[in-house]
Amino acid sequence: MFEDLDFPVIAAPMAGGPTTPALVAAVTRAGGFGFLAGGYLTPQALAERIDETAALTTGTFGVNLFVPGPRAAVDVSAHRERMLAEARRYGVEPGEPLWDDDAYLGKFEVVAERRIPVVSFTFGMPGAADIARLRENGSKVLVTVTSPREAELAAAAGADALVVQGFEAGGHRGLFADDPASPTGGETYGLLSLLRLVAARVDLPLVATGGLVHGADVAAVLAAGADAAQLGTAFLRADEAGTSAPYRAALAERARATAVTRAFSGRPARGLVNRVLTELSAQAPAAYPQLHHISRPVRAAAAKAGDPEALSLWAGQTYPLAAEGPAESIVERLRTEARAAADRLSRLRN
Template identity: 50%
Template sequence: MHELTRPVIVAPMAGGPSTPALVRAAAEAGAMGFLAAGYKTPQAVEGEVRQVRGVPYGLNIFVPVPAPADPRPLEEYRRRLEPEAQRYGVELPPLRLDDDDHFAAKIELAVAYEIPLVSFTFGVPQPDVVRALRAAGSTVLITVTSADEARRALAAGPDALVAQAGTAGGHASTTDPYAYRGTTVATEVLASVRAVTDLPIIAAGGTGSAADVRRLLDAGAVAVQCGTAFLLADEAGTRDAQRTAMLSGASTETVVTRAFTGQPARALRNRFTDAFPDAPVGYPAIHHLTAPIRAAAAAHGDPEALNLWAGTAFTAARPAPVADLLAALSQ
């Protein structure tokens, strides 16, 4: 478990922000960085893994979400998205209900490369998956948002848990997206998860200062996972439109939304989140539906139809080398 002795973890941020350069810079500055396997092909993930070998690092993998039993709400949402597609001059793809994000191939890759840390989001992997990773020398983490989810995760035999609060930016790892509201704070989730296990727990959500990090470490976390604080890092692959939106001062709040992907996620409030406050549950089908709209908005530098993932401490984020950002969180 030596990998968990570093007090700050740079969270995996799928969709671009997590880069090999960010991971290497974090490791060299005394933190632990995660590559984000989500949405990438196994070949792309392997290429990134090769770039970070030799430093402490982790890989985050999405657990496949079962296809919805009733696709009708997704079909209706597709019809509601048509005006947005027309606005940006794109066509919506057909519904894609089954997508395991190359889960098995990514597990094989993690085993083959003996990746030091492997974390899971969106669910609990099967115990045989966890055993295979541990046999290869990996420390296995499962992300949870409540004590009940922690109990289910423990049955798989992980080495540690990530206790993710509702204040965290990006996707919630909740397995109950219908009920999730994102109202919890990190100290609360950490305490509830600690109450059901003696395993090491990493706290995540709403951290923007050294005081935030220290508070969670003092509350019993073995490490604190921060993502939003590094979105503007020089080494991050964050889109220009998001960097501009975060630096402009125009964004004043975040919301929990399913509008972009069908899974609750915290993002900067914009026109798109306002337009679809009642988007259905349906990850990753909705992710695929909105992808052309988001790509076109990004190409035009328009933040109003982009998934601007960010946690509640987003106003504390600033542009700088990751080493400087880590120093500020460790004062």
């Protein structure tokens, strides 16, 4: 599936702003592959982004969708109360704890009708009928997995390839189900361990993702059996990314640790440590997307105020090494570094 790529590097879908049509097109032009992020968009907005991307590149690109989960029967009022103090700092009210399916059906229609060649999913598996419809269209179906068990389930359901997400990864974990009893939502495999365990159990092309920021990392996961490497954080500071100014500044400072939290959305996600992450993580319930809707006005107001302390600053563990610049030059650098790493490995031949 990614064997035709000039260089098997994929720009991860990054919903909430960072992924733009310009970023996807630039990575594609540089010989990599880009994914548009369908999460949080209306079906119409997704359709517009697909058209915009197609106008910027003749290359192939993919689309990523969030699979809706069940509505958690959890009382989120205490969390909303704690968010109220944050909201007051910015002169806004916390949002209402709505549950929705992220307009999944409408966005699925958009990708199916447009015969998007590669469709990736996170937060679970699409239904059997949806997988069948995409495959009848000639589309490839990728499912994000975070454990060997999820990999087996996705393989049994008919996925064409798996996005194997290590615990290092920035943004939301792709967990099929968020275990409320675990602060991380489930098992926490590092990428290389997970790749090895998944490759031992399923016979599918694998896309490795989580903490990859250097061409040597790309070479390492290819050597470990992956067919492609998917990088998110490495593109967050790209000129074409839609990353907000305070978010870019916090990344550039390189001063913060990363941690996994449910505080912003109700699902475990890795981001830079800030005030909201520090103060609201411990008691944040597993209630997605209710917590996403509660924090939304606060995040918007903080972004407007240029304050990173109440923003969801999603980033992977290696974020201090993510560089700024045009996406094409980031891909070029990764390619040069990967070749140097492959040369270093040549001594194993003797």
